[in-house]
Amino acid sequence: MDELLNKVAGLIQERLHFPHVYLFTVHPNRRQIIYEAGSGARSASLKDYILDLDNDEALFRGWRARANHAGQ
DSSP states (O other): OHHHHHHHHHHHHHHHTOSOEEEEEEETTTTEEEEEEEESTTGGGGTTOEEETTOHHHHHHHHHHHHHHHTO
């Protein structure tokens, strides 16, 4: 599954000319959003990145931090 998701991220990046592509899955039973695969220079830094759906503050901080990081 990891290999497939990495290939999908790479194809999206290549075909749509995006500098970065990150794929996440939502696990409703675990109540988490989990980074699964990506392409681009920053994708390795997201390995093991998880957002907790039950922690609104952490969820907001996580997305805000990623949005700020992406703009740099």
